[in-house]
Amino acid sequence: MLKHKRYYAAFIILILLAFFLLTLNLCIGSVAIPFTELPDILGKDSADTVSRDIITQIRAPRALAAGILGGALALSGYLLQTFFHNPIASPFTLGISSGAKLVVALVMVASLGFSFHLNSWMMIFAAFAGSLLCMGFVILASRVISHMAMLIVSGVMIGYICSAVTDFVVTFADDENIVNLHNWSQGSFSGITWENVAVMAVVTAVASFCVFLLSKPISAYQMGEAYARNMGLNVRTFRILLVILSSILSACVTAFAGPVSFVGIAVPHLIKRLLGTVRPLLMIPACFLGGAVFCLFCDLLARTMFAPTELSISTVTAVFGAPVVIYIMIHKKKERAE
Secondary structure (H helix, E strand, O other), X not given: OHHHHHHHHHHHHHHHHXXXXXXXXXXXXXXXXXXXXXXXXXXXXXXXXXXXHHHHHHHHHHHHHHHHHHHHHHHHHHHHHHHHOOOOOOOOOOOHHHHHHHHHHHHHHHHHHHOOOOOHHHHHHHHHHHHHHHHHHHHHHHHHOOOHHHHHHHHHHHHHHHHHHHHHHHHOOOHHHHHHHHHHHXXXXXXXXXXXXXXXXXXXXXXXXXXHHOHHHHHHHHOOHHHHHHOOOOHHHHHHHHHHHHHHHHHHHHHHHOOOOOHHHHHHHHHHHHHOOOOHHHHHHHHHHHHHHXXXXXXXXXXXXXXXXXXXXXXXXXXXXXXXXXXXXXHHHHHHHO
């Protein structure tokens, strides 16, 4: 009974925080908009068209994107940690985000050079191809490298190689488009449109629902591959599904916001502490909400802390996410010592 109360309290806290931060993202900025005036400004008969345009065309799509993509990234990290049985596996540390970034950058530069329109679906497909490519390298490495720490190192090295090639490509992009491309390559939620929000919402919702349907198989897999097989789970098919779903989720983030660091590592562990359980049925929706809260908070700081200068989202997420990773590593070392 006490556990159930803890679960309810955790979800209520996460939902309230998400709504609170979403509202703050709409109100706070270079043009401050009082919360009490939001209903009037968003009304059809509002005379303040400037404030309404700021909210509806700039802040609202950006805030919604931060929430949706933050949730997708946290869920992708949770799937990768389950797949590799590694607490610090994530799209960022395994180089998957960097692979997606490289392919998207190549496609973006090609579209600028040949003057063809690059829509949201094409960007997601390009990012998905890059994610799968790097994921393939990491899986091959995992078969050769038995030590999980070395697997993370190999993932980081793949990420560095992809980032170096991406920087080389961005350097030779057209001058008029270099600013937007550079901001995207550093990680940013700026420039998000309603069309982008609609596409990312559809992709993330479908992928997240599929992940939720895998709650029971994930629970069995967490007990070990032998146990999962005894329970009738086709481990090979299950692992392929995990790879595809985690790649789709991380690709969706990279396509629209570029690489975002530490969210995929930190959030699943923070949620695990909050819930006090590892049950996938609870962890999956809670991770999504936690990722949304984390990215909404970090994007608010990135946008307003040194306004009008805007920080990259990865700069802020690293400040809050890196200490969590350090704590995980120290905690694991203590557990082994005991």
